[in-house]
Amino acid sequence: MSILLTQGLTKYYGSKKGVEKIDLEIKEGEVFGFIGPNGAGKSTTIRMIMQLIYPTSGKIYLFGEEVDGDRPDLRRKIGYLSSEVNLYKQLTGKQMLEFTARAYGLDLKDTAVYRYAEILQFDMEKKVKSYSLGNRKKLGILLCLLHRPKLLILDEPTSGLDPLMQHAFFQLLKELNEEGMTIFFSTHVLSEVEKLCDRVAIIRNGEIIQTAKVDEIPGRNKREVAVQFVERGDLIDKLGLKTIDPTVKYAHGVHYFTVEKEIHRFLAQISSYPIADMTIRQPSLEELFMHYYEKEGK
Amino acid sequence: MKYNLVRHEFRLTARSWLIGGIVILFFMAIFVSYTDIIIGNTDLIRVMESMPEALLKSFGFEFEMLNTFEGWMASEPFTFFSLLLSVFSAVWASVTLSKEQDQLTGEFLFSLPYSRVSIFLSKVVTHWLQVTSIYILSFAVVMQLGYLMSEINHLDQLFLLFTGGYFVSLAYAGIGFVLTVLISSERAAMSLGIGIALVSFLLKMLSTLSEEINWLANFSLYQLFDNKEILESTTLSISGICISLGIYVLGILLGLILFKIKKIAV
Numbered sequence: 352m353s354i355l356l357t358q359g360l361t362k363y364y365g366s367k368k369g370v371e372k373i374d375l376e377i378k379e380g381e382v383f384g385f386i387g388p389n390g391a392g393k394s395t396t397i398r399m400i401m402q403l404i405y406p407t408s409g410k411i412y413l414f415g416e417e418v419d420g421d422r423p424d425l426r427r428k429i430g431y432l433s434s435e436v437n438l439y440k441q442l443t444g445k446q447m448l449e450f451t452a453r454a455y456g457l458d459l460k461d462t463a464v465y466r467y468a469e470i471l472q473f474d475m476e477k478k479v480k481s482y483s484l485g486n487r488k489k490l491g492i493l494l495c496l497l498h499r500p501k502l503l504i505l506d507e508p509t510s511g512l513d514p515l516m517q518h519a520f521f522q523l524l525k526e527l528n529e530e531g532m533t534i535f536f537s538t539h540v541l542s543e544v545e546k547l548c549d550r551v552a553i554i555r556n557g558e559i560i561q562t563a564k565v566d567e568i569p570g571r572n573k574r575e576v577a578v579q580f581v582e583r584g585d586l587i588d589k590l591g592l593k594t595i596d597p598t599v600k601y602a603h604g605v606h607y608f609t610v611e612k613e614i615h616r617f618l619a620q621i622s623s624y625p626i627a628d629m630t631i632r633q634p635s636l637e638e639l640f641m642h643y644y645e646k647e648g649k
Numbered sequence: 650m651k652y653n654l655v656r657h658e659f660r661l662t663a664r665s666w667l668i669g670g671i672v673i674l675f676f677m678a679i680f681v682s683y684t685d686i687i688i689g690n691t692d693l694i695r696v697m698e699s700m701p702e703a704l705l706k707s708f709g710f711e712f713e714m715l716n717t718f719e720g721w722m723a724s725e726p727f728t729f730f731s732l733l734l735s736v737f738s739a740v741w742a743s744v745t746l747s748k749e750q751d752q753l754t755g756e757f758l759f760s761l762p763y764s765r766v767s768i769f770l771s772k773v774v775t776h777w778l779q780v781t782s783i784y785i786l787s788f789a790v791v792m793q794l795g796y797l798m799s800e801i802n803h804l805d806q807l808f809l810l811f812t813g814g815y816f817v818s819l820a821y822a823g824i825g826f827v828l829t830v831l832i833s834s835e836r837a838a839m840s841l842g843i844g845i846a847l848v849s850f851l852l853k854m855l856s857t858l859s860e861e862i863n864w865l866a867n868f869s870l871y872q873l874f875d876n877k878e879i880l881e882s883t884t885l886s887i888s889g890i891c892i893s894l895g896i897y898v899l900g901i902l903l904g905l906i907l908f909k910i911k912k913i914a915v
Contacts, residue, residue, distance in 0.1 A: 420909075440752075
């Protein structure tokens with residue numbers, strides 16, 4: 352069964368395009384990634400699903416029912432974490448949680464919030480205005496989880512969380528997913544999608560350019576290797592580096608290689624030269640997206 | 650309307666409600682404390698006779714009324730009660746949704762399982778409870794102090810005076826409930842709320858300056874209830890009640906309709 356389905360979802364702000372013809376289908380129990388660079392239209396799409404803004408055209412179905420206007424009955428089954436958590440500064444974390452629990456007809460004591468708060472190391476007695484960005488995010492996470500929603504919609508959930516907390520949060524999401532919660536996860540960080548998601552939709556300039564399984568994301572296995580040799584200067588021709596990687600580039604004393612498979616073979620080849628420093632990193636989503644820009648250019 | 654939302658809204662606005670209530674009660678107490686100085690004070694009336702008539706009229710002074718407690722309350726205190734309660738009422742109504750937009754809390758609130766109608770009406774109910782409580786408290790305080798310091802012969806007249814001021818304040822709230830949907834900036838909404846209530850009072854004042862600009866009073870809701878008429882007839886004018894409550898209800902309905910189709914800014 353489709354938990355969330357959008358068909359031709361389009362939003363225009365006057366003549367300016369927000370998103371156009373967004374088709375998404377998220378099945379029950381799935382962890383679905385929604386990836387794209389900042390400003391691609393992820394939040395616009397999510398805000399239409401949450402009925403905060405209304406589409407110019409297209410349809411949204413939640414839990415098999417068409418969303419036409421304001422549907423609090425459908426929102427009851429959703430937990431939503433916005434990209435920027437803005438809450439009532441004069442209230443304490445606990446007051447925020449109590450208010451939200453009552454909104455779902457629950458008593459805070461009967462929810463799993465205290466356990467989640469322990470996992471995230473969150474002190475709920477302080478006022479919202481005294482919380483750091485990370486703590487506000489943690490409160491946002493607790494608020495969207497406290498009623499055990501069927502569908503969890505997370506818009507850039509890890510921004511503001513330190514790596515340890517990100518790990519704890521991902522573990523919690525995995526646990527909830529195993530219990531049957533469907534997760535719709537928007538991010539611009541590819542590694543987050545890889546850790547968690549089954550499938551992804553890639554959005555750019557307000558349009559879905561690909562929906563695929565995580566393994567099928569083009570270029571996700573690519574690694575950029577920056578090598579600084581002991582000998583200074585451009586050594587591409589001198590050392591014949593193009594035989595190792597035809598796309599090798601030199602800039603500011605560093606040679607940049609792109610390696611997609613068999614990184615051990617690359618390391619074996621490159622280690623025959625004296626190396627001063629070396630870093631290996633996964634290309635950013637923006638860099639991977641160059642693939643699509645280039646394709647479009649052609 | 651939901652109890653949880655009303656309680657939440659009340660918690661968020663408690664401080665401004667307390668400030669508003671204290672300011673109005675303080676003014677009313679001060680006015681009552683002047684009772685001995687005002688009632689039957691021929692010297693004071695002589696001094697006032699030398700003042701411009703328009704100024705006296707705009708603040709509701711009628712010399713023949715200043716012989717009783719109710720008459721004194723119907724003059725400057727009634728004007729100030731109407732003005733202050735209207736300003737607070739207009740401001741609170743004007744910022745009710747604007748602040749959610751301005752402080753970006755709207756995205757959280759409107760994603761909860763409450764309909765927009767519930768959220769809006771809960772805010773309206775909270776506002777009504779706050780304005781009504783100040784109206785009742787003000788009347789109660791003035792009545793008690795009046796009994797202590799003077800003599801009240803016509804409590805019904807006193808009650809109708811306060812009720813008139815209360816109805817005027819609800820009319821300004823009606824205007825505020827439309828503004829709050831249209832304006833996303835809390836400061837702008839607050840300024841407009843205060844501005845409308847004050848400019849309206851200014852128009853009433855100006856209209857008393859000369860016959861030729863008498864028509865300006867038509868743009869002021871403070872004109873809906875005439876203090877002298879309330880004292881003489883011991884009734885509130887039907888047209889005043891209909892117009893003030895009509896504006897209040899229409900404002901809420903229009904605000905609600907606009908809010909239902911509004912996109913939530915983040």
